[in-house]
Amino acid sequence: MEIHRTSDRESIHNPQSLDELVRETELMNRRLGVLSRWVEQMRMRDVLQNYGKPSRVIWINFLAGLARGLGLTLGTAIVLSLLSILLSSLADFPFLTDTIRNLKSIVDHSSS
Secondary structure (H helix, E strand, O other), X not given: OOOOOOOHHHHHHOHHHHHHXXXXXHHHHHHHHHHHHHHHHHHHHHHHHHHHOHHHHHHHHHHHXXXXXXXXXXXXXXXXXXXXXXXXXXXXXXXXXXXHHHHHHHHHHHHO
């Protein structure tokens, strides 16, 4: 299905292109109607499945929370390790050495 662009003046004088445009618009409206009904049916099916089985909803929410917690933990570990690598490579600069040494002593002191 290919739509050819024509100027407004041309389409007014060509009734065949107007009829073709009307047919294509009606076809698209029918397709959108079918798609809309299908989405509503799927949403209703999902609501009914979850309403009928509350244990399933609890289990899905538990797994989702577990996945979020695991992702947060892994993401934090990766960011902290990259930050540690960056800080250790910057430790050779004289103006940052004292700051990093102070941070290290604070971390060591708080972990004891």
